[in-house]
Amino acid sequence: MHMADALITPLVGGAMYIAAAKVGTDSINKIKDDMDETKVPMMGVMGAFVFAVQMINFTIPGTGSSGHLGGGMLLAAVLGPYAGFLTMAAVLIIQALFFADGGLLALGCNIFNLGFYTCFIAYPLIYKRVLKKGCSTVRITWAAMLASIVGLQLGAFSVVVQTMLSGKLELPFTSFLLMMQSIHLAIGIVEGMITAAVISFIWKARPELVESAGAAEPGGSKSSLKRILLPLLIATLLIGGILSWYASGNPDGLEWSLYNSTGQEELEQTGELHKKLSDIQNKLAILPDYSFKAGIEAPEQAGTSTSGIVGSVITLLLTVSVGIIIKAFTRKTAKNNT
Amino acid sequence: MGNMTLVYYKMFILDELAEKKTAIHRINPVIKLAVTLAYLLLVVSYGKYDISGLIPLFLYPVIILTVGDISLGPLLVGLAIAAPLVIGVGVFNPFLDRTIVFTVQGMDITAGMLSFISLLIKCVLTVTAALLLLATTGMNRIAAALRRLHVPQIFIMQLLLTYRYISVLMGEASRMYNAYTLRAPNQKGISRNVWGSLIGLLLLRTYDRAIRLYQAMKLRGFGNQYYGVSIDKLNKIDIIYLFAWTAFFLTAKFINISTLLGLLVTGVIK
Amino acid sequence: MSHHIIDFINISYSYPDGNKALENLNVRIHHGESVAIVGANGAGKSTMLKLLVGIFMPEEGEIRLGDMPVTKKTLNMIRQQIGFTFQDPEDQLFNTSVYNDVAFGPRNYGLDEPEVEKRVVRALQTVGIEHLMHRAPYKLSGGEKRAASIATVLSMEPSVLAMDEPTAALDPSSRRRLIKLLQGFLHTKLIATHDLDMALELCSRTIVLKNGRIEYDGPSADGMTNSKLLEQCGLELPLRLQGCPICGHKQVNKV
Numbered sequence: 001m002h003m004a005d006a007l008i009t010p011l012v013g014g015a016m017y018i019a020a021a022k023v024g025t026d027s028i029n030k031i032k033d034d035m036d037e038t039k040v041p042m043m044g045v046m047g048a049f050v051f052a053v054q055m056i057n058f059t060i061p062g063t064g065s066s067g068h069l070g071g072g073m074l075l076a077a078v079l080g081p082y083a084g085f086l087t088m089a090a091v092l093i094i095q096a097l098f099f100a101d102g103g104l105l106a107l108g109c110n111i112f113n114l115g116f117y118t119c120f121i122a123y124p125l126i127y128k129r130v131l132k133k134g135c136s137t138v139r140i141t142w143a144a145m146l147a148s149i150v151g152l153q154l155g156a157f158s159v160v161v162q163t164m165l166s167g168k169l170e171l172p173f174t175s176f177l178l179m180m181q182s183i184h185l186a187i188g189i190v191e192g193m194i195t196a197a198v199i200s201f202i203w204k205a206r207p208e209l210v211e212s213a214g215a216a217e218p219g220g221s222k223s224s225l226k227r228i229l230l231p232l233l234i235a236t237l238l239i240g241g242i243l244s245w246y247a248s249g250n251p252d253g254l255e256w257s258l259y260n261s262t263g264q265e266e267l268e269q270t271g272e273l274h275k276k277l278s279d280i281q282n283k284l285a286i287l288p289d290y291s292f293k294a295g296i297e298a299p300e301q302a303g304t305s306t307s308g309i310v311g312s313v314i315t316l317l318l319t320v321s322v323g324i325i326i327k328a329f330t331r332k333t334a335k336n337n338t
Numbered sequence: 339m340g341n342m343t344l345v346y347y348k349m350f351i352l353d354e355l356a357e358k359k360t361a362i363h364r365i366n367p368v369i370k371l372a373v374t375l376a377y378l379l380l381v382v383s384y385g386k387y388d389i390s391g392l393i394p395l396f397l398y399p400v401i402i403l404t405v406g407d408i409s410l411g412p413l414l415v416g417l418a419i420a421a422p423l424v425i426g427v428g429v430f431n432p433f434l435d436r437t438i439v440f441t442v443q444g445m446d447i448t449a450g451m452l453s454f455i456s457l458l459i460k461c462v463l464t465v466t467a468a469l470l471l472l473a474t475t476g477m478n479r480i481a482a483a484l485r486r487l488h489v490p491q492i493f494i495m496q497l498l499l500t501y502r503y504i505s506v507l508m509g510e511a512s513r514m515y516n517a518y519t520l521r522a523p524n525q526k527g528i529s530r531n532v533w534g535s536l537i538g539l540l541l542l543r544t545y546d547r548a549i550r551l552y553q554a555m556k557l558r559g560f561g562n563q564y565y566g567v568s569i570d571k572l573n574k575i576d577i578i579y580l581f582a583w584t585a586f587f588l589t590a591k592f593i594n595i596s597t598l599l600g601l602l603v604t605g606v607i608k
Numbered sequence: 609m610s611h612h613i614i615d616f617i618n619i620s621y622s623y624p625d626g627n628k629a630l631e632n633l634n635v636r637i638h639h640g641e642s643v644a645i646v647g648a649n650g651a652g653k654s655t656m657l658k659l660l661v662g663i664f665m666p667e668e669g670e671i672r673l674g675d676m677p678v679t680k681k682t683l684n685m686i687r688q689q690i691g692f693t694f695q696d697p698e699d700q701l702f703n704t705s706v707y708n709d710v711a712f713g714p715r716n717y718g719l720d721e722p723e724v725e726k727r728v729v730r731a732l733q734t735v736g737i738e739h740l741m742h743r744a745p746y747k748l749s750g751g752e753k754r755a756a757s758i759a760t761v762l763s764m765e766p767s768v769l770a771m772d773e774p775t776a777a778l779d780p781s782s783r784r785r786l787i788k789l790l791q792g793f794l795h796t797k798l799i800a801t802h803d804l805d806m807a808l809e810l811c812s813r814t815i816v817l818k819n820g821r822i823e824y825d826g827p828s829a830d831g832m833t834n835s836k837l838l839e840q841c842g843l844e845l846p847l848r849l850q851g852c853p854i855c856g857h858k859q860v861n862k863v
Contacts, residue, residue: 004424005464006457010379028490038552040492041702044499045548051504052511053537057527066527069537078541086493090500097472097480098352103420104468105378163427168386168457171430194533201538209545311600312390318599319396326404330360353744478704498704505746506698550699553663557687558764559716 002095003110003159005103008166016162017108023116024089027082039079043087046075050091058194067190072118073148074195077127078202078209081119088115109162113155122151135203135211141196148192149185156184350505351412352469356476362406366576367475367483373583374471380587381463387439387452390596392459398583399466406474413469420465421458428457477501499551506547511540612689612767612796613638614660618669621659629655630820633669639767642797644807644828647817648842653800654695656817657770660798661692673768688717690768691761691795695776697753701745706737706756709745713764724763731762735789751782758789768796775803804846808832816841 005013031039050071057066071091076084089111096102102110130143160177163169169176203210356363362370377398384392402408435450472480481494514536518528528536552560589595619633630652637643645653658664660671662683671678678686694700703709710731714724732738735755740748748756754774761769774790775783787806790797801807807814807828814831816824818841824831831837835845844850851858 002423004420004461005378005382005468006424006460007427008382010383013382024493025490028492031492038549040496041499041551041555042545042548043496044702045503045507045544045551047496047500048503048507049541049544051500052507053540055508055511056515056537058533059525059527059529061530074541078545086496087500090493090497093497094501094504097468097477103378103464104375104471105382105464168453169427169431171427171434193530194537197530197534198537198541201534202541205538206542206545209542310604311594311596311598312393314599314603315390315393315596316396319394319400322397323400323404326401330404330407350746357742478708499702502702502704502745547699550694550696551702554694554700555702555712557661557663557692558713558760559684559687560712 002092002102003106003113003162005105007163007168008106008109009168010105012162012166013105013108015108016106016112020089020108020111020116023085023112023120027085030082031086039083043079043083043090046079047087047090047094050075050087051094058190060190067187067194069194070114070152070187070191072114073122073127073144073151073191074198076119076123077144077195077199081123084123085115085119088119109159113158113162117154117158118147118151121154122147126150135207137200137203140200140203140210144196144199145189145192148195149188152184152188152191153181156180352473353476355408355412355473356479358407358474360406360474361575362402362474364575365474365579366570366572367479368486369572369576369580370471370475371480371483371487373580374467376584376587377467378464380591381460381467383591384456384460387449387456389452389456389459391590391594392456392463394590394595395463397586399463399470402470402474403466406470408470408473412473413466416469417462417465421461424457424461428454431457507540507544510543514540612674613672614768614796614798615672616656616659616669617672619656619659619666619671620668621655621664621666628820630659630666633820633822635815635822635825637796637798639796640794641813642811643799644811644814645798645800645817646802646804646807646814646841646843651817651841652820653817654772657692657772657798657800660770661687661690663692688764689766690770691764691766692770693757693761693772693774695773697757698745700757700760701748701753704744705742706732706745706748706759707741709756710759710763713760717764727763727765728759731759734762735759736785749782750777751779751785754778754782754786766795768798769793770798772800773802774799775801775806804832804838804843805848808846808848816843818842 053069053071053074056069058068060067072084072088075087078084079087092102092107092110092114096104096107096110127143127147130146131139133139157177157180160173160180164173164176199210377395381392381395403410403413431454432448432450435448435453437449438446439449439452440447475483477498481498484497485491485494515528518532518536519525522529614635614637616633616635619630620628621630622628633656645656647653655664659666660678662678662680665680673686673689676682676685701709703712707728710728711724714727719727728741729738732741735758737752737755737759740752740756745753745756758771758774769790775786778786783803783806787810790799790810797811799807799811811828813826814824814828815822816831816837823841824834824837832846833849838844849858
């Protein structure tokens with residue numbers, strides 16, 4: 001579910017950084033205001049928890065395959081939206097730095113896609129609303145399922161938009177959208193089930209953990225939400241973006257889609273589908289296909305003259321030789337020093 | 339499960355590499371962060387079909403890699419993790435964009451192929467740049483650089499704590515998981531009836547640990563005043579590093595170095 | 609080091625679920641004493657130490673360090689004087705390098721960096737891990753982590769050391785090193801432990817707790833050789849006083 005740098009343009013990446021930073025700063029201020037200093041080590045350790053939990057395989061009954069837990073909804077449920085968002089952000093930063101799981105430029109996109117929708121939309125509008133009348137196993141299950149599914153769907157939609165606006169992919173908008181939403185529906189259901197099971201367990205063992213996160217907001221949580229949402233909506237509309245769309249990061253979902261898309265049957269269908277879809281797209285003028293986005297170059301500008309090709313090869317060779325020379329030099333100095 | 343242990347291994351290898359003392363390692367972390375971000379912006383700003391223009395940009399990772407004495411292994415592992423995602427979607431390009439651009443030795447090169455290759459190159463360049471940043475700077479100094487850039491202290495502390503506790507939590511999770519699999523040998527993952535309790539327990543233990551952690555911090559005066567890891571001021575080498583790369587990036591962006599060299603060579607041959 | 613007397617005066621404390629952890633505890637500890645606090649699991653040993661440093665607040669009674677009562681307002685000063693080590697050293701090593709962990713306390717108390725560095729080096733030298741200064745905590749062995757966790761409180765230069773199960777999970781040679789180290793400390797020491805042999809070796813005075821009450825408070829030599837008392841409190845004689853499990857031979861009859 002993580003966006004790579006190669007798939008976005010600086011404009012889209014930058015816009016999302018601003019959005020993510022705004023939400024992040026608001027969250028930090030909110031935590032500071034509540035003088036909730038205890039949250040800092042909690043957020044740190046819970047962030048590590050997310051890493052640990054993502055290691056674990058969950059056998060999905062009836063399918064013979066396994067799934068994983070993203071953790072966003074779980075964080076929001078236990079920590080509250082603000083701390084949950086910041087924890088998600090920390091996790092994503094470390095993933096980007098260490099695991100190349102999501103690029104540094106795309107970090108803003110990822111933090112927003114994976115953190116904002118779960119913590120500030122799915123959590124307050126769905127999860128908490130369902131649990132308003134009190135907790136019970138049934139209610140918790142419904143709340144967690146719906147919230148997880150919606151959160152993931154919104155995040156997936158985000159990724160599609162961000163990618164389409166960046167225009168690095170040839171996939172037409174609608175087919176990409178369909179693919180992403182369906183994959184993430186399946187992922188959302190699994191995540192919802194796991195989250196529901198975990199929250200139910202915690203609620204039975206330590207109910208104060210589940211119920212306190214919700215109560216943490218002082219009166220007027222609706223207005224503080226508005227404070228965050230409104231400027232955000234304006235900012236994003238101004239920049240003209242809806243969020244970038246990002247290819248599914250869940251390897252299981254991706255394998256499924258890859259397997260299904262590279263089969264011969266599929267290819268022909270893609271052609272037909274493509275034609276049908278592009279017909280629809282042409283009629284839908286509002287959401288044009290990829291030729292709409294900024295910075296498109298025509299194939300003719302691809303620089304394919306002979307000098308281009310020759311030059312590329314030479315440059316590559318030169319670069320590699322520079323590397324070899326430096327390596328030899330450093331090895332020599334190391335030898336001389338020992 | 340295997341996927342994550344691979345990833346876990348890589349994380350700590352990279353941070354160990356950050357302890358080396360090469361010239362690159364000594365450069366101010368704020369500068370390295372800035373140059374990396376500039377590089378990333380540069381790479382993604384190239385056009386959809388641009389390949390020759392991107393080639394000279396390989397110089398950056400090559401130099402960092404060699405001067406910084408970073409071995410190729412961890413980087414390749416990183417690419418192995420990041421690449422499938424980009425490949426997974428980019429692979430549609432050649433099939434969907436079949437405009438023939440030119441023909442070489444009887445083989446048609448389509449625009450879709452070009453854009454796919456361009457995408458791959460950008461992926462390689464961006465991923466290696468990010469990993470090299472980490473391998474030459476390390477988590478601590480990156481956090482210090484962020485502090486210099488006025489990222490709030492609360493968040494930096496939380497970031498470092500997350501990083502610190504990943505190994506602890508992973509240890510706990512893997513012990514629980516092992517204990518489970520030893521008594522459920524034929525299952526591919528944990529079964530539905532323990533989803534709640536296994537993960538829930540892990541979360542509760544995490545929660546209690548966090549409380550003890552908070553107590554330990556309070557006992558040593560946390561909250562009294564902010565302290566921080568300090569980084570040295572900028573020196574001449576840092577400035578030269580910054581300007582040299584900036585000059586190179588700008589040159590590469592506005593002049594197609596590959597084509598230039600090609601013209602020179604073909605001109606000479608003629 | 610200033611001369612402090614630690615006083616537990618009529619201390620009672622219950623856990624959040626209602627169980628009584630300590631009841632009517634009265635203890636006076638003098639400067640420089642080494643006191644072992646022993647008892648079965650759940651007897652209240654750790655709780656006693658945690659009340660001392662203000663992690664918990666007593667329901668009844670008062671704890672004093674010299675003239676200073678332990679209250680919310682005095683916590684900062686109390687905590688500079690009493691160094692508390694947790695049962696799990698991971699709880700104390702939360703920075704990304706050993707140096708930063710040991711420097712954490714002094715820095716928080718506003719000392720300037722050169723002084724901080726002096727203290728860190730001193731603390732690490734005392735516990736014998738100066739060479740691990742720049743290592744990441746996750747790379748340390750169990751014994752090294754324990755040493756590091758002790759260094760993190762030593763750098764604040766307290767006059768009292770309160771330790772919760774310091775020898776837990778240590779291999780024999782690490783344990784031996786720790787005991788030797790602690791023997792060299794002039795601090796007032798309160799050590800909650802299951803390791804009765806260490807208690808016997810290190811502490812001249814032993815307090816035996818049972819269900820939150822003091823069953824014995826006196827010289828270790830007498831308390832630790834009283835097998836009846838120990839059994840009643842869910843304990844046994846220290847191993848060195850028990851017979852060889854194979855041949856029954858007793859090496860030491862008297863302490």
